[in-house]
Amino acid sequence: MIRFENVTKTYPKSTRPAVDGISLEIGRGEFVFVVGTSGSGKSTMLQLIMKEQDATGGRLSVAGRELDRLPDRKVPSLRRQIGCVFQDFRLLPNKTVHQNVAYALQVLGAPRSRIRSTVPEVLDLVGLAGMEKRFPHQLSGGEQQRVAIARAFVNRPPILLADEPTGNLDPGISLEIVQLLDRINRTGTTVVMATHDFATVDAMRKRVIRLDNGVLVGDVEAGEYTTGS
Ligand code: ADP
Numbered sequence: 001m002i003r004f005e006n007v008t009k010t011y012p013k014s015t016r017p018a019v020d021g022i023s024l025e026i027g028r029g030e031f032v033f034v035v036g037t038s039g040s041g042k043s044t045m046l047q048l049i050m051k052e053q054d055a056t057g058g059r060l061s062v063a064g065r066e067l068d069r070l071p072d073r074k075v076p077s078l079r080r081q082i083g084c085v086f087q088d089f090r091l092l093p094n095k096t097v098h099q100n101v102a103y104a105l106q107v108l109g110a111p112r113s114r115i116r117s118t119v120p121e122v123l124d125l126v127g128l129a130g131m132e133k134r135f136p137h138q139l140s141g142g143e144q145q146r147v148a149i150a151r152a153f154v155n156r157p158p159i160l161l162a163d164e165p166t167g168n169l170d171p172g173i174s175l176e177i178v179q180l181l182d183r184i185n186r187t188g189t190t191v192v193m194a195t196h197d198f199a200t201v202d203a204m205r206k207r208v209i210r211l212d213n214g215v216l217v218g219d220v221e222a223g224e225y226t227t228g229s
């Protein structure tokens with residue numbers, strides 16, 4: 001589903017690569033944690049996958065597309081294959097829970113009948129049934145992140161990327177959010193989650209990829225935060 005072949009990303013004016021010669025494969029349906037200290041290249045790796053940044057070396061293939069050869073006009077179709085969740089939720093503050101999720105389908109031109117049937121299904125899946133009419137400021141952090149996950153998943157993308165999704169949440173809530181990502185993963189969606197949240201990584205026993213200064217220094221099946229190297 002995702003293949004890095006000696007991928008490097010050096011930002012303009014930077015002297016050292018943010019991602020440095022990474023090679024790895026993430027298969028369809030995998031759940032992978034990407035760990036490493038702040039500045040180790042986790043966000044850059046996710047941004048390369050969604051082509052928000054372009055690699056400066058190597059080859060990267062995502063959902064059957066070679067990203068270095070993907071014309072700009074095909075980037076929207078790549079992005080439809082990828083749901084994204086962030087630390088700061090990024091909900092639309094003036095829209096309700098229902099509208100935040102429905103909007104993701106509206107921009108894809110989905111018919112109103114499909115939106116009306118799909119949004120309640122996905123809100124039920126993330127445990128927010130009954131909260132459709134609330135606004136983001138009326139929700140806890142964990143609930144807001146559930147809305148963001150519903151929005152990222154409502155189009156059933158084959159890939160879900162999560163960049164520090166538990167970074168603003170208390171430990172117990174963080175575990176619930178990762179368990180929700182695990183449930184989404186079990187529907188067949190490939191999940192890649194960048195995190196420094198060692199407690200949830202250790203609780204889940206998934207594949208752990210570790211970056212250090214942009215270099216891949218560990219890749220362990222059923223790993224723990226500290227054994228990722
Ligand atoms: P992490 O997500 O692990 O904290 P990042 O991918 O955000 O790591 O950052 C990796 C390195 O790239 C850091 O040195 C960071 O300062 C640098 N970096 C990240 N984004 C940019 C950018 N847009 N422009 C220049 N440098 C960047």
Ligand code: ADP
Nearest residue numbers: 011038039041042043044047087163164167194
């Ligand atoms: P994260 O916690 O996800 O790693 P950061 O705080 O590192 O996020 O970065 C937040 C935003 O700032 C990102 O969009 C990243 O690309 C950008 N950024 C990070 N480091 C730099 C940098 N040195 N120069 C310019 N932009 C940067």
